[in-house]
Amino acid sequence: MTQEPLIRARGLVKKFGDFTAVDGIELEVAPGEAFGFLGPNGAGKSSTMRMIGCVSTPTAGELRILGMDPVKDGPKIRARLGVCPQLDNLDPDLTVFENLTTYARYFGIPRAEGRRRATELLEFVQLTEKAGSKVEPLSGGMKRRLTIARAMVNEPDLVLLDEPTTGLDPQARHLLWERLFRLKQGGTTLVLTTHYMDEAEQLCDRLVVMDGGKIVAEGSPRHLIDTYSTREVVELRFGDETPTAYVEKLAGIGDRLDPLPDRLLLYTSDGDSAISEVHRRGFAPSSVLVRRSTLEDVFLILTGRTLVD
Amino acid sequence: MISSYALSPTRVGAVINRNVGALRSGPSYWLVLFSGFFEPILYLFSIGVGVGALIGDLNVDGKTMSYAAFVAPAMLAVSAMTGALAETTFNFFFKFKYVKTFDAMLATPIRPMEIALGELTWAMLRGSLYTACFLVVMILMGLTTPIWALAAFPATMLVGLAFGSVGMALSTVIRGWQDFDLVFTGQFAMFLFSGTFSPVQNYPLGVEILIWITPLYHAVELVRGLSTGVLSISMLGNVAYLVVMAAVGLSIAGRRLAKVLTA
Numbered sequence: 001m002t003q004e005p006l007i008r009a010r011g012l013v014k015k016f017g018d019f020t021a022v023d024g025i026e027l028e029v030a031p032g033e034a035f036g037f038l039g040p041n042g043a044g045k046s047s048t049m050r051m052i053g054c055v056s057t058p059t060a061g062e063l064r065i066l067g068m069d070p071v072k073d074g075p076k077i078r079a080r081l082g083v084c085p086q087l088d089n090l091d092p093d094l095t096v097f098e099n100l101t102t103y104a105r106y107f108g109i110p111r112a113e114g115r116r117r118a119t120e121l122l123e124f125v126q127l128t129e130k131a132g133s134k135v136e137p138l139s140g141g142m143k144r145r146l147t148i149a150r151a152m153v154n155e156p157d158l159v160l161l162d163e164p165t166t167g168l169d170p171q172a173r174h175l176l177w178e179r180l181f182r183l184k185q186g187g188t189t190l191v192l193t194t195h196y197m198d199e200a201e202q203l204c205d206r207l208v209v210m211d212g213g214k215i216v217a218e219g220s221p222r223h224l225i226d227t228y229s230t231r232e233v234v235e236l237r238f239g240d241e242t243p244t245a246y247v248e249k250l251a252g253i254g255d256r257l258d259p260l261p262d263r264l265l266l267y268t269s270d271g272d273s274a275i276s277e278v279h280r281r282g283f284a285p286s287s288v289l290v291r292r293s294t295l296e297d298v299f300l301i302l303t304g305r306t307l308v309d
Numbered sequence: 310m311i312s313s314y315a316l317s318p319t320r321v322g323a324v325i326n327r328n329v330g331a332l333r334s335g336p337s338y339w340l341v342l343f344s345g346f347f348e349p350i351l352y353l354f355s356i357g358v359g360v361g362a363l364i365g366d367l368n369v370d371g372k373t374m375s376y377a378a379f380v381a382p383a384m385l386a387v388s389a390m391t392g393a394l395a396e397t398t399f400n401f402f403f404k405f406k407y408v409k410t411f412d413a414m415l416a417t418p419i420r421p422m423e424i425a426l427g428e429l430t431w432a433m434l435r436g437s438l439y440t441a442c443f444l445v446v447m448i449l450m451g452l453t454t455p456i457w458a459l460a461a462f463p464a465t466m467l468v469g470l471a472f473g474s475v476g477m478a479l480s481t482v483i484r485g486w487q488d489f490d491l492v493f494t495g496q497f498a499m500f501l502f503s504g505t506f507s508p509v510q511n512y513p514l515g516v517e518i519l520i521w522i523t524p525l526y527h528a529v530e531l532v533r534g535l536s537t538g539v540l541s542i543s544m545l546g547n548v549a550y551l552v553v554m555a556a557v558g559l560s561i562a563g564r565r566l567a568k569v570l571t572a
Contacts, residue, residue: 016572055412055415055571056571056572075418075419081416083416085412085416089409089413090413092408093330093334093338094334095334102323105322106320106323106414107418108323154417
């Protein structure tokens with residue numbers, strides 16, 4: 001029973017008219033896991049999330065959530081899900097506290113219990129002093145924290161977060177990550193979408209990289225980097241010519257060269273010796289940066305495109 | 310999403326509870342409520358009492374009554390209509406398209422038809438609040454008796470239900486605010502011609518038939534019969550019309566909500 005995955009998809013497809021948003025994906029998410037969908041806008045992440053959230057009917061394929069069929073058992077499944085949508089849909093007519101208590105009523109939670117949970121959750125997302133405020137004056141980060149608190153009000157087995165930190169400033173993102181990390185430590189299963197590789201690295205035990213409705217790679221962040229990228233990446237900028245012009249000149253250095261509009265990426269296991277080789281060939285880049293490989297690089301290698309454009 | 314689970318009164322109640330919360334949250338909702346109530350009252354005084362003084366008494370179906378007594382039940386039916394329509398057009402559309410209240414609800418066990426039922430009940434309650442106050446005004450002006458007012462009140466609830474459900478169905482199909490202008494034009498035309506300010510027999514037969522097809526006429530006939538105590542068998546037909554109207558509107562609204570929100 002404990003071995004049964006919380007989510008299982010086989011050949012899952014979602015079409016809107018002629019457009020195929022999700023093109024036959026396979027995945028399993030185990031209890032307690034933090035699972036991520038990484039991909040650019042339009043990769044099919046949100047469509048997949050809406051099918052998992054039982055608010056969108058799959059066009060084809062098999063989908064089981066918490067061991068149930070989302071088409072037949074939608075309300076029963078949703079009773080055990082917490083959903084944090086991409087765009088905040090908090091209730092502007094209600095206060096911060098009422099947003100939680102009203103939402104609790106949608107799950108049939110008794111009033112007194114709803115108030116108890118609301119108090120506790122506001123504490124958890126550090127919004128206690130805003131309890132009586134309306135939603136509109138809150139900052140983006142506060143709204144997002146409130147949305148996450150709202151998603152927790154039914155003590156869900158599975159929490160779905162669609163781009164939880166998009167549009168937030170760095171400080172707000174870190175606070176949110178810290179709260180989500182605590183949820184994960186408490187044993188809550190998290191499924192999130194993101195187009196930020198640092199977010200995926202911070203939060204996900206395992207992730208799939210999506211592009212054009214398909215899963216192009218799957219594994220832990222470390223595994224993906226080790227498999228698809230090199231240990232280090234050298235970022236070279238040249239003052240005089242476009243990065244493309246240097247691809248031929250630097251051929252043979254490192255494992256791979258990727259020209260971007262503003263810089264050239266050089267994939268190598270040893271950044272310092274690669275730089276020495278660049279200088280030995282008589283080139284003087286205007287700036288040089290050696291860094292560890294990230295999921296961003298994995299994505300670029302897999303799809304030939306950057307995540308955030 | 311379509312599901313085999315039965316509708317839950319608790320979940321419908323939770324949808325209504327959200328609107329109670331909005332009502333409690335500040336003065337803005339009350340202002341909207343207040344202004345909506347006054348419109349029919351103003352018509353009753355300006356046309357019913359004011360113009361009525363020029364007209365004198367009226368003979369309708371062999372019964373003599375003051376012009377104000379003729380207009381008042383029509384305004385009562387109109388206030389049930391405007392109360393319910395204001396809720397299911399403007400407010401409903403705003404929640405549906407802009408603040409995504411219903412998307413948030415559908416992430417919980419609540420189902421589209423439960424949203425429709427909850428919103429419709431709330432709209433009917435708003436209409437009923439208007440008509441209850443209006444009936445008190447009518448009693449105070451001697452335009453009805455407390456007993457007939459009690460008889461007319463449930464009829465105004467049915468009127469609210471019927472118009473609320475059609476308003477909600479319209480809100481799920483219209484493209485934007487500009488389309489509401491059409492709805493309001495239709496609403497105003499019905500307000501002027503549905504036997505509100507003069508008996509429909511005064512119009513040419515073609516117009517009379519047209520009026521007979523539209524809903525406010527049936528609402529006015531039913532409410533007027535009950536509040537003046539002049540009952541007729543044709544009122545059963547008025548009830549049937551309004552019941553069918555409520556059922557059809559609700560069914561369209563529920564389906565459209567499911568289709569749009571769970572694509």
